[in-house]
Amino acid sequence: MASSPKIAKRAAKCLFRFEKKILHTKDEGERCEEMKTKTTKVLPKTAGEIINGGLYLQRVRCGKQNCKCARGETHSAYYFFTRRCGKLVKLYVRKSEVSAFSEMVNLASAERAQRRESARTSGALLKHLRESSREYEQMTKLYKEQYFNEQS
Numbered sequence: 729m730a731s732s733p734k735i736a737k738r739a740a741k742c743l744f745r746f747e748k749k750i751l752h753t754k755d756e757g758e759r760c761e762e763m764k765t766k767t768t769k770v771l772p773k774t775a776g777e778i779i780n781g782g783l784y785l786q787r788v789r790c791g792k793q794n795c796k797c798a799r800g801e802t803h804s805a806y807y808f809f810t811r812r813c814g815k816l817v818k819l820y821v822r823k824s825e826v827s828a829f830s831e832m833v834n835l836a837s838a839e840r841a842q843r844r845e846s847a848r849t850s851g852a853l854l855k856h857l858r859e860s861s862r863e864y865e866q867m868t869k870l871y872k873e874q875y876f877n878e879q880s
Contacts, residue, residue, distance in 0.1 A: 769819050771808060771829065778836035781810030783821065783829060808833070 772778045787802035797803055806821040808829065821829050 769817065771819050771821065771825075772832070778833060779810070780840075781808055781833070782837075783808050783826070783833045 784807055786805055786807055788805055789797040789802055792798065806823070806826050806829075808819045808821055810817050810819070
C-alpha cells in the first residue's frame with residue numbers, strides 16, 4: 729500500500745498535467761473552467777448532451793500473461809470518442825449499455841444533421857430575402873427619381 733505522501737504527490741502531478749493540457753478558447757472558456765474541477769469522465773445521459781463524437785469498437789490487449797490476448801486474440805470494447813475543449817476524450821461504454829447508447833448517439837447525429845440542413849435552408853432564404861430587398865430598394869429609387877423628374 730502506498731503511503732499518503734506518495735499518493736498526494738501523485739495526485740498533485742496528475743492535476744498539474746490535467747491543468748496543463750486544457751486549452752483555453754474564448755468560446756469554450758467556461759466549459760474549460762468546468763473541466764478543471766471535473767476530473768472524472770462521465771458518459772452523456774441524453775442525446776442533447778452529445779455535441780459531437782461517436783461510438784466505436786476497439787480491439788485492445790489487457791497485458792496479462794495468461795490471457796487470450798497474449799496469444800493474439802484481442803478483447804473487444806466499445807468507446808465513445810468526443811472532443812472537449814479541443815482535446816480528444818475516450819470514454820468506455822459497458823456492453824450492457826451499448827445498444828441504448830448507440831441509439832442515443834444516432835439520435836444526436838440525426839439532430840446535428842437536421843440542424844445543419846436547417847442552417848442551409850435558412851441561409852438560402854436569407855440570401856433570397858436580401859436579393860428581394862435589393863430589388864425593392866432599386867425599384868423604389870427608380871420610382872422616386874421618376875416622380876421627382878415629373879414634378880420638376
